[in-house]
Amino acid sequence: MIRYERGRGGVNTRDFRLSATADAWAVRALLGDLCRRLRALGVEDALCGSVELALAEAMNNIVEHAYGPDHDGTGVVRLRVRVWPDRVCAHLRDTGAPLPVSVSAVTPRPDPARPVADLPEGGFGWWLIRDMSSAVRYRRGRDGNHLWIAFSRQSGG
């Protein structure tokens, strides 16, 4: 359900929440919902693509690392999205293991000149998140992990 609320300063924000069980198929379904809602709220196609990719990376990290393969399968990923005239803000919550700080730090990009056999098959996720977004913030709370990702809207509304 899309909920509309009036934000501080009288600016209308549009706010919705989605959640998924911690598995790749549920994340895929959530992303489909997310894109439909963003488009319905008038978010530009290119930005929808960026938000979808960054949140896919963040949620796949939660599924694969915060909850991980040994999790009992009851984990949930919660997403709250706020759409503003000049930006889109996403807040992800989970109750899995803390995010190691070193993982979220910027790591060197793979060198395309390396032999094919040495090319990485993973580790692309964090800088895709950073490339797509204008700000990323992480906090470990008593209730689990909080990750905020903000995206600028070029049109300014």
Next chain:
Amino acid sequence: MQLDTSDHNGLTLISVCADRVDAAAAIRFKDAMRAATAHSDGDAVLDLARVSFVDSSGLGAIVSAMKQMGEGRRLILAGLTPNVAKVFRLTRMDRVFEIHDDLAHVQARFPG
């Protein structure tokens, strides 16, 4: 994951019949690519024209598909849609793969 495979002058042409190569599809995609490239020892072309979304797991699976073909064999890409092209560009994988606009363009490059 369904892949349509055909041959063109020794090239294996592989079209992905799905709109997402993502974390949910990555393992099946790798397995399907292994099967699609096993019957030949030449280069292969992966047609991504129908794919609208690739995440880092999907990208890793495409890199892995090229590695599992073995040394000396190339995996050429074709038909990248805008969001997919962006992922390749940002990860610099557009400098690793030979990338063509579409399958017809590749076929013209390898005439019979």
